[in-house]
Amino acid sequence: MTNKEIEKKLESKNVKPTAMRTLVYKTLVDSGKALSLADLEIQFEKVERSTIFRALKSFEDNFxxxxxxxxxxxxxxxxCDDDCTCNIHDLHVHFYCTRCGRTRCMKELPIPEMKLPAGYTYRKAQFIISGVCPRCD
Ligand SMILES: [Zn+2]
Ligand SMILES: [Zn+2]
Structure with a gap:
Protein backbone atom coordinates (compact mmCIF):
# COMPACT_ATOMS: atom_id res chain seq x y z
CA MET A 1 0.00 0.00 0.00
CA THR A 2 1.28 3.47 -0.81
CA ASN A 3 1.17 6.31 1.71
CA LYS A 4 -1.58 7.93 -0.34
CA GLU A 5 -3.70 4.78 -0.18
CA ILE A 6 -3.16 4.55 3.55
CA GLU A 7 -4.13 8.18 4.08
CA LYS A 8 -7.33 7.54 2.13
CA LYS A 9 -8.07 4.45 4.15
CA LEU A 10 -7.53 6.28 7.46
CA GLU A 11 -9.84 9.07 6.32
CA SER A 12 -12.52 6.60 5.27
CA LYS A 13 -12.41 5.18 8.81
CA ASN A 14 -12.59 8.65 10.36
CA VAL A 15 -9.03 8.52 11.63
CA LYS A 16 -7.05 11.70 11.00
CA PRO A 17 -4.09 10.64 8.84
CA THR A 18 -1.12 12.07 10.71
CA ALA A 19 2.35 11.15 9.48
CA MET A 20 2.87 8.86 12.47
CA ARG A 21 -0.42 7.01 12.06
CA THR A 22 0.26 6.50 8.38
CA LEU A 23 3.66 5.06 9.19
CA VAL A 24 2.42 2.74 11.94
CA TYR A 25 -0.41 1.42 9.78
CA LYS A 26 1.94 0.88 6.84
CA THR A 27 4.31 -1.07 9.07
CA LEU A 28 1.48 -3.34 10.20
CA VAL A 29 0.28 -3.95 6.64
CA ASP A 30 3.77 -4.56 5.26
CA SER A 31 4.80 -6.97 8.01
CA GLY A 32 2.02 -9.43 7.14
CA LYS A 33 1.80 -10.60 10.75
CA ALA A 34 0.52 -9.30 14.05
CA LEU A 35 2.89 -6.89 15.81
CA SER A 36 3.15 -5.93 19.46
CA LEU A 37 3.77 -2.44 20.78
CA ALA A 38 7.35 -3.56 21.57
CA ASP A 39 7.85 -4.75 17.96
CA LEU A 40 6.75 -1.33 16.71
CA GLU A 41 8.94 0.50 19.21
CA ILE A 42 11.98 -1.24 17.75
CA GLN A 43 11.02 0.04 14.29
CA PHE A 44 10.45 3.60 15.48
CA GLU A 45 13.31 4.11 17.90
CA LYS A 46 12.90 7.84 18.20
CA VAL A 47 9.18 7.83 18.73
CA GLU A 48 7.55 7.87 22.17
CA ARG A 49 5.89 4.64 23.16
CA SER A 50 2.72 6.54 24.07
CA THR A 51 2.49 8.03 20.57
CA ILE A 52 2.62 4.57 18.99
CA PHE A 53 0.13 3.27 21.53
CA ARG A 54 -2.31 6.10 20.80
CA ALA A 55 -2.06 5.38 17.07
CA LEU A 56 -2.88 1.70 17.72
CA LYS A 57 -5.81 2.65 19.94
CA SER A 58 -7.29 4.94 17.33
CA PHE A 59 -7.01 2.09 14.78
CA GLU A 60 -8.59 -0.34 17.19
CA ASP A 61 -11.46 2.02 18.04
CA ASN A 62 -12.21 2.40 14.34
CA PHE A 63 -12.03 -1.29 13.35
CA CYS A 80 -8.56 -5.97 9.90
CA ASP A 81 -10.23 -6.63 6.55
CA ASP A 82 -11.82 -3.61 4.88
CA ASP A 83 -15.35 -4.55 5.82
CA CYS A 84 -14.49 -5.65 9.37
CA THR A 85 -16.59 -4.34 12.22
CA CYS A 86 -14.87 -6.57 14.78
CA ASN A 87 -18.15 -8.20 15.72
CA ILE A 88 -18.67 -11.86 16.50
CA HIS A 89 -18.85 -12.79 12.83
CA ASP A 90 -15.48 -11.21 12.13
CA LEU A 91 -13.73 -13.22 14.85
CA HIS A 92 -11.32 -15.79 13.53
CA VAL A 93 -8.66 -18.19 14.66
CA HIS A 94 -5.11 -16.92 15.13
CA PHE A 95 -2.09 -19.12 14.64
CA TYR A 96 1.02 -18.64 16.73
CA CYS A 97 4.22 -20.24 15.47
CA THR A 98 6.32 -21.36 18.40
CA ARG A 99 9.49 -21.40 16.27
CA CYS A 100 9.49 -17.94 14.65
CA GLY A 101 7.04 -16.25 17.00
CA ARG A 102 4.85 -15.00 14.14
CA THR A 103 1.15 -14.65 14.77
CA ARG A 104 -1.17 -14.68 11.78
CA CYS A 105 -4.86 -14.18 11.17
CA MET A 106 -6.66 -17.22 9.80
CA LYS A 107 -9.61 -15.32 8.41
CA GLU A 108 -10.78 -18.45 6.58
CA LEU A 109 -11.36 -20.07 9.99
CA PRO A 110 -14.11 -18.27 11.87
CA ILE A 111 -14.53 -18.93 15.57
CA PRO A 112 -17.57 -21.17 15.97
CA GLU A 113 -20.47 -19.48 17.69
CA MET A 114 -21.02 -21.11 21.02
CA LYS A 115 -24.30 -21.25 22.82
CA LEU A 116 -23.72 -19.63 26.17
CA PRO A 117 -25.85 -20.40 29.21
CA ALA A 118 -28.75 -18.01 29.80
CA GLY A 119 -27.73 -14.64 31.16
CA TYR A 120 -24.26 -14.54 29.59
CA THR A 121 -23.46 -12.10 26.80
CA TYR A 122 -20.81 -12.85 24.20
CA ARG A 123 -18.45 -9.91 23.65
CA LYS A 124 -15.00 -11.16 22.78
CA ALA A 125 -13.31 -14.46 22.18
CA GLN A 126 -9.75 -15.48 21.47
CA PHE A 127 -9.03 -18.71 19.69
CA ILE A 128 -5.31 -19.39 19.41
CA ILE A 129 -3.75 -22.39 17.81
CA SER A 130 -0.03 -22.75 18.33
CA GLY A 131 2.32 -24.92 16.37
CA VAL A 132 4.74 -24.65 13.47
CA CYS A 133 4.08 -22.53 10.40
CA PRO A 134 4.96 -23.56 6.80
CA ARG A 135 8.05 -21.27 6.82
CA CYS A 136 9.50 -23.07 9.81
CA ASP A 137 8.42 -26.59 8.95
ZN1 LIG B 1 7.18 -19.97 11.93
ZN1 LIG C 1 -6.94 -11.60 13.11
Whole structure:
Protein backbone atom coordinates (compact mmCIF):
# COMPACT_ATOMS: atom_id res chain seq x y z
CA MET A 1 0.00 0.00 0.00
CA THR A 2 1.28 3.47 -0.81
CA ASN A 3 1.17 6.31 1.71
CA LYS A 4 -1.58 7.93 -0.34
CA GLU A 5 -3.70 4.78 -0.18
CA ILE A 6 -3.16 4.55 3.55
CA GLU A 7 -4.13 8.18 4.08
CA LYS A 8 -7.33 7.54 2.13
CA LYS A 9 -8.07 4.45 4.15
CA LEU A 10 -7.53 6.28 7.46
CA GLU A 11 -9.84 9.07 6.32
CA SER A 12 -12.52 6.60 5.27
CA LYS A 13 -12.41 5.18 8.81
CA ASN A 14 -12.59 8.65 10.36
CA VAL A 15 -9.03 8.52 11.63
CA LYS A 16 -7.05 11.70 11.00
CA PRO A 17 -4.09 10.64 8.84
CA THR A 18 -1.12 12.07 10.71
CA ALA A 19 2.35 11.15 9.48
CA MET A 20 2.87 8.86 12.47
CA ARG A 21 -0.42 7.01 12.06
CA THR A 22 0.26 6.50 8.38
CA LEU A 23 3.66 5.06 9.19
CA VAL A 24 2.42 2.74 11.94
CA TYR A 25 -0.41 1.42 9.78
CA LYS A 26 1.94 0.88 6.84
CA THR A 27 4.31 -1.07 9.07
CA LEU A 28 1.48 -3.34 10.20
CA VAL A 29 0.28 -3.95 6.64
CA ASP A 30 3.77 -4.56 5.26
CA SER A 31 4.80 -6.97 8.01
CA GLY A 32 2.02 -9.43 7.14
CA LYS A 33 1.80 -10.60 10.75
CA ALA A 34 0.52 -9.30 14.05
CA LEU A 35 2.89 -6.89 15.81
CA SER A 36 3.15 -5.93 19.46
CA LEU A 37 3.77 -2.44 20.78
CA ALA A 38 7.35 -3.56 21.57
CA ASP A 39 7.85 -4.75 17.96
CA LEU A 40 6.75 -1.33 16.71
CA GLU A 41 8.94 0.50 19.21
CA ILE A 42 11.98 -1.24 17.75
CA GLN A 43 11.02 0.04 14.29
CA PHE A 44 10.45 3.60 15.48
CA GLU A 45 13.31 4.11 17.90
CA LYS A 46 12.90 7.84 18.20
CA VAL A 47 9.18 7.83 18.73
CA GLU A 48 7.55 7.87 22.17
CA ARG A 49 5.89 4.64 23.16
CA SER A 50 2.72 6.54 24.07
CA THR A 51 2.49 8.03 20.57
CA ILE A 52 2.62 4.57 18.99
CA PHE A 53 0.13 3.27 21.53
CA ARG A 54 -2.31 6.10 20.80
CA ALA A 55 -2.06 5.38 17.07
CA LEU A 56 -2.88 1.70 17.72
CA LYS A 57 -5.81 2.65 19.94
CA SER A 58 -7.29 4.94 17.33
CA PHE A 59 -7.01 2.09 14.78
CA GLU A 60 -8.59 -0.34 17.19
CA ASP A 61 -11.46 2.02 18.04
CA ASN A 62 -12.21 2.40 14.34
CA PHE A 63 -12.03 -1.29 13.35
CA UNK A 64 -8.76 -1.04 11.47
CA UNK A 65 -6.81 -3.42 13.69
CA UNK A 66 -7.80 -6.04 16.24
CA UNK A 67 -5.83 -7.09 19.31
CA UNK A 68 -4.62 -10.67 19.54
CA UNK A 69 -3.52 -12.26 22.78
CA UNK A 70 -1.47 -15.20 21.56
CA UNK A 71 -0.11 -16.17 24.95
CA UNK A 72 3.37 -14.86 24.18
CA UNK A 73 3.03 -12.30 26.94
CA UNK A 74 2.25 -9.17 24.96
CA UNK A 75 -0.84 -8.24 23.02
CA UNK A 76 -0.28 -8.01 19.29
CA UNK A 77 -2.22 -6.05 16.70
CA UNK A 78 -3.37 -7.45 13.37
CA UNK A 79 -4.81 -5.57 10.41
CA CYS A 80 -8.56 -5.97 9.90
CA ASP A 81 -10.23 -6.63 6.55
CA ASP A 82 -11.82 -3.61 4.88
CA ASP A 83 -15.35 -4.55 5.82
CA CYS A 84 -14.49 -5.65 9.37
CA THR A 85 -16.59 -4.34 12.22
CA CYS A 86 -14.87 -6.57 14.78
CA ASN A 87 -18.15 -8.20 15.72
CA ILE A 88 -18.67 -11.86 16.50
CA HIS A 89 -18.85 -12.79 12.83
CA ASP A 90 -15.48 -11.21 12.13
CA LEU A 91 -13.73 -13.22 14.85
CA HIS A 92 -11.32 -15.79 13.53
CA VAL A 93 -8.66 -18.19 14.66
CA HIS A 94 -5.11 -16.92 15.13
CA PHE A 95 -2.09 -19.12 14.64
CA TYR A 96 1.02 -18.64 16.73
CA CYS A 97 4.22 -20.24 15.47
CA THR A 98 6.32 -21.36 18.40
CA ARG A 99 9.49 -21.40 16.27
CA CYS A 100 9.49 -17.94 14.65
CA GLY A 101 7.04 -16.25 17.00
CA ARG A 102 4.85 -15.00 14.14
CA THR A 103 1.15 -14.65 14.77
CA ARG A 104 -1.17 -14.68 11.78
CA CYS A 105 -4.86 -14.18 11.17
CA MET A 106 -6.66 -17.22 9.80
CA LYS A 107 -9.61 -15.32 8.41
CA GLU A 108 -10.78 -18.45 6.58
CA LEU A 109 -11.36 -20.07 9.99
CA PRO A 110 -14.11 -18.27 11.87
CA ILE A 111 -14.53 -18.93 15.57
CA PRO A 112 -17.57 -21.17 15.97
CA GLU A 113 -20.47 -19.48 17.69
CA MET A 114 -21.02 -21.11 21.02
CA LYS A 115 -24.30 -21.25 22.82
CA LEU A 116 -23.72 -19.63 26.17
CA PRO A 117 -25.85 -20.40 29.21
CA ALA A 118 -28.75 -18.01 29.80
CA GLY A 119 -27.73 -14.64 31.16
CA TYR A 120 -24.26 -14.54 29.59
CA THR A 121 -23.46 -12.10 26.80
CA TYR A 122 -20.81 -12.85 24.20
CA ARG A 123 -18.45 -9.91 23.65
CA LYS A 124 -15.00 -11.16 22.78
CA ALA A 125 -13.31 -14.46 22.18
CA GLN A 126 -9.75 -15.48 21.47
CA PHE A 127 -9.03 -18.71 19.69
CA ILE A 128 -5.31 -19.39 19.41
CA ILE A 129 -3.75 -22.39 17.81
CA SER A 130 -0.03 -22.75 18.33
CA GLY A 131 2.32 -24.92 16.37
CA VAL A 132 4.74 -24.65 13.47
CA CYS A 133 4.08 -22.53 10.40
CA PRO A 134 4.96 -23.56 6.80
CA ARG A 135 8.05 -21.27 6.82
CA CYS A 136 9.50 -23.07 9.81
CA ASP A 137 8.42 -26.59 8.95
ZN1 LIG B 1 7.18 -19.97 11.93
ZN1 LIG C 1 -6.94 -11.60 13.11
Missing amino acids: MVHPVDDGSGSVKYAV
